[in-house]
Amino acid sequence: MSVSPAEVLGVSIVAGKDVIGSAGSVRARTAATGEDVEPTFGLLDLDQLDAAVAAAADAFATYRETSPGRRAAFLEAIAEEIEADRDQIVGRAVLESGLPEARLSGEVGRTTGQLRMFADVAAQGDHLGVRIDPALPDRTPAPRPDLRQRMIPLGPVAVFGASNFPLAFSTAGGDTASALAGGCPVVVKGHPAHPGTGELVARAVARAAARTRMPAGVFSFVLGAGNEFGRALVSDPRIRAVGFTGSRAGGQAIVEVAQRRREPIPVYAEMSSINPVVVLPGALDGDVDGLASAYVGSLTLGAGQFCTNPGLVFVPTGDTGDRFVTAAGRLVGEAIGQLMLTPEIAEAYARGVADLAATDDVRRVADGLAGDGPGRPAPVLNEVAASDVGRVEREVFGASSVVVRYDGVDQLASALAAIEGQLTATVQYAPSDVEEARRLLPVLEDRVGRILFNGWPTGVEVCHAMVHGGPYPATSDARTTSVGSLAIERFQRPVCYQDVPDELLPQAVRDDNPWALSRRIDGTLSLGERDR
Amino acid sequence: MSVSPAEVLGVSIVAGKDVIGSAGSVRARTAATGEDVEPTFGLLDLDQLDAAVAAAADAFATYRETSPGRRAAFLEAIAEEIEADRDQIVGRAVLESGLPEARLSGEVGRTTGQLRMFADVAAQGDHLGVRIDPALPDRTPAPRPDLRQRMIPLGPVAVFGASNFPLAFSTAGGDTASALAGGCPVVVKGHPAHPGTGELVARAVARAAARTRMPAGVFSFVLGAGNEFGRALVSDPRIRAVGFTGSRAGGQAIVEVAQRRREPIPVYAEMSSINPVVVLPGALDGDVDGLASAYVGSLTLGAGQFCTNPGLVFVPTGDTGDRFVTAAGRLVGEAIGQLMLTPEIAEAYARGVADLAATDDVRRVADGLAGDGPGRPAPVLNEVAASDVGRVEREVFGASSVVVRYDGVDQLASALAAIEGQLTATVQYAPSDVEEARRLLPVLEDRVGRILFNGWPTGVEVCHAMVHGGPYPATSDARTTSVGSLAIERFQRPVCYQDVPDELLPQAVRDDNPWALSRRIDGTLSLGERDR
Incomplete structure (x- = not known):
């Protein structure tokens, strides 16, 4: 039997492969009537979840060092693959969310626009934050070593999407796009209110990964039951950060699990606001x-x-x-x-x-x-x-x-x-x-x-100056944003290289600047190719 | 009675004024023999602590908007005032810490060098992270509003210094310097292992604040007893971030207090490492x-x-x-x-x-x-x-x-x-x-x-590319550093201004760029005066 690539099969997608969950099943429901719709979705058990996280950790080894150009090509390909299935995705999302077709069609544009913005951000590479303080061998009383800094991606990121934006804040939404742009594999916990929409989008991401020769584990979409499944994902030591959009209770629960880990991790939960x-x-x-x-x-x-x-x-x-x-x-x-x-x-x-x-x-x-x-x-x-x-x-x-x-x-x-x-x-x-x-x-x-x-707060522009964040309990971490290009900085941390030999230096911090990045040299900013 | 400005009086310094604590007293001890040394130090009670935090919150209203130039002048003045009392500070620190005079004299240089680096960083203003996405009134289907982003200081910061660097990681050390550079008033909890050194340095900071006409509450140095005093400081809703260097148990205790607040705050605790x-x-x-x-x-x-x-x-x-x-x-x-x-x-x-x-x-x-x-x-x-x-x-x-x-x-x-x-x-x-x-x-x-x-880890250069940080439990937050110019970013968060009228826009994000800052306009970086 040949199926259209845009058909909903009721599966999770783990490292590029369809996986039928073996921990029971659920039906999607129409928002309009609450009635079940086809197909039945299998729910992953914890071993199947483990396989997704393992694949993400595995993919991280190579994905973290992909060049700005390759990463941008991947994000651009995701946008294209989503557009290729636009009609099916919108149709399914109308069914599952009850939102109007025009709104969801616009949300596809917002989602692909966001992916393309992060493709540009990845290509520009300014988020790498390169700083070089060259050696001062003749300084007294002590010479200065050669010191170089770059931001490295944290590692695999777990994403919990929102029901109210089944595209732009879900499977391939802002959290996923910014984490991927920053070099982090993503494991999305599929939202139970729009599992079919999630599956279609996830399949588009998986096709984009295959087409641009990314490691398959760079993205997985996992459907599982209830809080235990989510807790297992956040607790996994290979998961290094969490993006969440949803209720205050949900966000707080995830923050607590993350803080109780042997090694606590950042949680970016956007929770509640009365604006x-x-x-x-x-x-x-x-x-x-x-x-x-x-x-x-x-x-x-x-x-x-x-x-x-x-x-x-x-x-x-x-x-x-x-x-x-x-x-x-x-x-x-x-x-x-x-x-x-x-x-x-x-x-x-x-x-x-x-x-x-x-x-x-x-x-x-x-x-x-x-x-x-x-x-x-x-x-x-x-x-x-x-x-x-x-x-x-x-x-x-x-x-x-x-x-x-x-x-x-x-x-x-x-x-x-x-x-x-x-x-x-x-x-x-x-x-x-x-x-x-x-x-x-x-x-x-x-x-x-x-x-x-003199405006109204609904309507959040996806751009460089946007802040969609704020003090607790609007979010769990006010130092950042979940919308706009600054969001990429959530998933990285600085590392300093002291006297590391040329043959071992990461591309981003080499003297010859092969990626043509903007850099701060001895504290003074110089512009990279894409900023000139 | 006239006292030399560099004499240790056994007091806290709250918003520029000597305050004799009314919750008992302690003596400093010599490291060498454990013997008491003069004078007796009064310990603040919680009302006296409250006054210091209130003064910091009060000072924040004006200090947060000081220009890069004024803030740099303040930090430079702190360095000068410390140098003016160099002999007394080193002498007292030798007594209290047991560290050799040459090492402590070097540490004065490190401390003043660090303050001057942050003066430069404040003057440059790149940490303000200005981003402007100009309005696109003719865009379809919807126009884009005018959007501007800057980093704002979080608010008053509590600093807990370390015993092993009584100058560079204590009263006017890296946490204090970076918080002040970022626009945050500082309340330092005086370290019980070097209270007299702390008092002398604090007096130098207070003189610098007065000389450069900063609000007096921009800096306080508070000596208090035990964990209850520290907990009260971290719990105070007007305190918005914490810098800490010390033991793992001490850092974890502060993190817990900070997370249990009605509004949790960031804690930058540098705790333990075996390198x-x-x-x-x-x-x-x-x-x-x-x-x-x-x-x-x-x-x-x-x-x-x-x-x-x-x-x-x-x-x-x-x-x-x-x-x-x-x-x-x-x-x-x-x-x-x-x-x-x-x-x-x-x-x-x-x-x-x-x-x-x-x-x-x-x-x-x-x-x-x-x-x-x-x-x-x-x-x-x-x-x-x-x-x-x-x-x-x-x-x-x-x-x-x-x-x-x-x-x-x-x-x-x-x-x-x-x-x-x-x-x-x-x-x-x-x-x-x-x-x-x-x-x-x-x-x-x-x-x-x-x-x-091919080096050894002791010896941490104060510069732009340094990272003195790392995953838990080395620190409580791996996304940053406590040494080097990146440390300023710990004490700020982004705010977006949408269609805010010119007459109300903060200096940093005005079109005419009165502070000559580097800015990201429509995603492309342009260099400010001090980066050119």
Whole structure:
């Protein structure tokens, strides 16, 4: 029997080979109805998982030293192979996630664009961070040895994708692309909410690896059951870092496992965020209805299932603030619930909304309309005084938001300074607000990874200056980002070579600079070929 | 009463002011005799500690945005003020640490050189990591906003210095210098083994802060009792990172406290290392006596009290290996114990040596001679087979080393792959060893932060390419270094500014580049003034 390369077989893909799991099976479900869809997926047992990790460790020996050009070719090939199966991937992802076709088609573009950006980053090689301090044999009182530094990849990386971006934050998403670009093999734990989408993407990655002659173990896609499987992956001594996007509880559990290892490893978990938006008084002097409309648009986009959903909106007390809240309430009241990613997510949303309703001093501003069919709960808008913001400071994943009424910039600054770490903060601003904004900026910098003015936080650009990160509990490690080219630096560490003979020096740190890299020589930066 | 600025008063220095602790007192002791020396030091209570942290948080508001030039001037001034009190500082450090005057005088130079290197780094500003992706208003399907990224300082940093470098790794050592260079106020917990040295250095820092008009809270030096005091410092929500050099138990305790905080913070703990040295067969074809002499010189330097002391030396089995061991044993047998830093350290050394003597299959090669007077224990050399290396894999801080006899490169590679993370690995090498060395390099890269050829690991150059770090338990975070200019990156994190109006943009990311920084624009690096 010959199968189309883009057919879902219900398998894991371990080092380029289809593997039927022998620890039971599961069905994928449609997001729309929760009904099972074909085929049955086999779940790997721990020995099968071990084989994937072993293959990754094995591949690391050669993959870590691949040249910038070869690594870029691999990433480019992944983008091409995904594009070759675009229709099948989008079709399957629509079925499994319930997200609209246009959105998922766009997400393919985001995913391949991200892979190509990391191909460029790998080719440029600036992440290698080469530093050379040449020997000073005549220095007194003691000569200086020859010292060279480069970043080396940490080793095999475990990736746990997200349900809300079945492509861009999953199998071949940002974590995978940046780890591969940095020289780390990847073992992706397939997400149970979109196993077929994962398998199709994984097959594309495996084809790209074969086509560009990468070691097969450079990538595996493993489907397994439950927490034990994930714990085994994170605990494996050959795994050297973890990328995770998901819930706070899930991220914290992984962090704990990683810290309890004999040799703890970095975990980059992007967990939860309610993304405060600050409406300054001057911003309400303009088009209040337009502002409210943009707010509700951001809130309800994709059923509110974005890490950057605006969950907390600070609005001044008083008449113009009231007008904004009324306008937003009217729009939320008219908004229709969209299909959520899974029945469990819809249920968690309902619980979160009920919790808010039962919270003292929280006023319901508006209830939207439930959508037609199950799993399409109504959007909700609540309101609270700034002095009570602590009561509502929790993520309700979905189209739920809370307006926080503040009385002057002092109260606003205090409330913002006290919130937990967040991915983003947004300021609605007019030039007349300049003093208030100047005062708030350092407060926001302390609490978030990205500050936006006069926009909305949903929509994260994939580029060099992006930060999709922030203080705990937005992420488990605020010193980095999971989106944008800086993300490659998560998976490496520096090594210094002292008086290492020429014949043994890694390519990156040789005097003749065969990879034409940017380098810091005696502390002064010189540009490589691709930076000139 | 007028006192010389370089007189030890027995105080803490909180935000520029002498503070007499009200939670009891301690005396400093001479390393040589363990006798008390004047004056009495008051220990701060937790309210007094709170005042120091509050002052640091307060200072952060302005210090974080000081220009590269001003910050460089501050660091340069610290170096000058330390030099102004050089004689008093060295004299006091000799008394408290027992280290020779020449060594401590050299350490002043290392400390001031390090401060000046970080002054240069701050002035250059490359650590700000500026990235700008300009807006693309005409892009389809969606325009790109204006996105700018810079690194911001984390906030106040707690520093726990080391006893073995009372200047270069203590009050104004590498952690303090790099944190200040990065824009973070510092609260140093004064080391109980050299409180007077600490006070003198702290006073120099405070003078420099006043002279360069820095906020007084930018630096405090706090003497307090025991673990509770240290825990309170690390637990304080206003402290945002920790630098530590010391024992494994001490470092692990701090990591645990930091991870249990409501908002966990990074801890950079440099803890323990036994620094494997690999003698390859070809290296024994040359001057075996010279090699043995260099080894024993490195081992006994400073009573063996270096983090980079060569504690584990892999030597081939067979005749030439035997000759090396015999030569090293003869030299250790003649070596005389030097004064250790504190009576407790000398006792811990004695326990470690006794443990080794009681360990099965460990052969004592040589005992040196105890020095004249207390706290001068004899150097010791042991030997073990490579198959038993796991039995001796623990740090004995002092002049103790174990020769590990290996039988061929396969056994050597396996033994090295299995060791814990280390700061350094050293290879004694001749060109005939090239194949063995090529095979070992990736193994060593995986286990250490610095690889040296034909040298000895003691002696850590302060420069741009240095890595003084390595996998756990050498440090608590392998992704960085505590020595060298890269260390500044430990105390910062990225923030992205999206469509932030010109009038509010931080200096570092403005279009007109007022600080003349190197920047990455649309992913391409362009050189700043100090890199050109």
